[in-house]
Amino acid sequence: MKKFLILLCIFAVVTLASAGITKGLKSKEAAPLDEFTIVTSFYPVYIATKNIANGVDGVKVVNMTENHSGCLHDYQLTTSDMRKLEDADVFVMNGGGMEGFIEEVAAKYPDLPVIDASEGIVLIGPAAGHHHEHGHDEEPEEYEHHHEANAHVWMDPVRYKKQIKTISKKLENLDKLNAKAYEKNQKAYEKKIDLIEEQLNALKDENHTEIITFHEAFSYLADYLGNDIVYCMDLDNESGLSAGEIAEVINEVKKHNVRALFTETANRDSIANNISAETNAKVYVLNSLTSDKDSLDAYINGMQKNINVLKGAFGK
Structure with missing residues (x-):
């Protein structure tokens, strides 16, 4: 009888352990192992990236900072920010000197691909007593260094569309499986921006x-x-x-x-x-x-x- 009880206990333990292992395996299988996570630096590039990745299966867009935090002047990275970057497959930033913490990100995550949305865009000068005019394709010599420039690129619809295209093209190269979906969304979003541009043109x-x-x-x-x-x-x-x-x-x-x-x-x-x-x-x-x-x-x-x-x- 004693031997029978011992065998019964062993059987129960093995059964429970097997159930736990099976449950664990099911939970792991249920997790989106192939999910492509895009982390953005702050609100303007988050909205742009979210439009580009809208409805794309297996792609998640996460904004690193809060949507109500405003600009990133003198922003300090938090523990929560670091946790988000840990899971990122790519980091999308506005650029133009907006993200003063980017060197810290690069140092802690050297293998994390970074998309600079303002790459190749002519920036205008910093806030000053007087406004220095130049066209979209003219490079002002006094503002060659990004940290001296005005980074609020998205407020100009032409420059904003360049940001959208840059983000999309870079994502297409990094996530080739969804390249066509990104491109389709990019073009659809640009058409919406075109309507804003038309209205602004009437105010020139x-x-x-x-x-x-x-x-x-x-x-x-x-x-x-x-x-x-x-x-x-x-x-x-x-x-x-x-x-x-x-x-x-x-x-x-x-x-x-x-x-x-x-x-x-x-x-x-x-x-x-x-x-x-x-x-x-x-x-x-x-x-x-x-x-x-x-x-x-x-x-x-x-x-x-x-x-x-x-x-x-x-x-x-």
């Missing part, structure tokens, strides 16, 4: 109206439309602007007879309002599209709202 300014902006992202819109920025302040917050600087802006408004002040949705607009109260210039609020909902049409909807604001500002 042959008179080179002089404006003042409170976010360097709008330099790309001004460059595209033909506006002249007489003064640009990149305000991530309002704490650093002195009374003397505000007085300087007011002088510029009066000197150039500026009628439009463009501020950003993410910033408090009291400085712009104060300047408006001292002059005849009116405040208009634009969206730099650096954060919003997790939506495929986020860029399209955001730019459409910007176009409506611009129509009001320029009376078109």
Whole structure:
């Protein structure tokens, strides 16, 4: 009887162990072993990449930073960011100096392919007292180094489409199995951008109206439309602007007879309002599209709202 009980216990243990192994094998088989994971640096390239990979089987797009985090100026990598990069098959970044942490990423993940969406795109200068004009295909000598340039490329639809194409082509080379799907999505998304471009073309300014902006992202819109920025302040917050600087802006408004002040949705607009109260210039609020909902049409909807604001500002 004792021997029988021992054999019965051994049988039970073996049965449970077998069940556990079988369950483990099933769980492992259920996991998407061949999943291709794309990690993006922040919101604008996340939305672009998400459109390119939309509906492609076995492909997952993950945004490294939060969708509401805004630009990556002085951004420090977190433990959560590192965990996402651990699982990445490719890292897509905006480029142009936006991701100051890219050297750290390269050092920790030397084998991780990196797509620079701004590769080959002419960048315009940093936020400064005056806007330096140049065309899309002219390389400004004073801005050869990316870290000195304005990285908000996506605000210009022509440059943005170049970013989309670069991301798509690089993904096609890295993930050849889904190359045709990426290309199809790229072309479909570009057609949506074409409609935005057509509306912006109707707002192009042959008179080179002089404006003042409170976010360097709008330099790309001004460059595209033909506006002249007489003064640009990149305000991530309002704490650093002195009374003397505000007085300087007011002088510029009066000197150039500026009628439009463009501020950003993410910033408090009291400085712009104060300047408006001292002059005849009116405040208009634009969206730099650096954060919003997790939506495929986020860029399209955001730019459409910007176009409506611009129509009001320029009376078109």
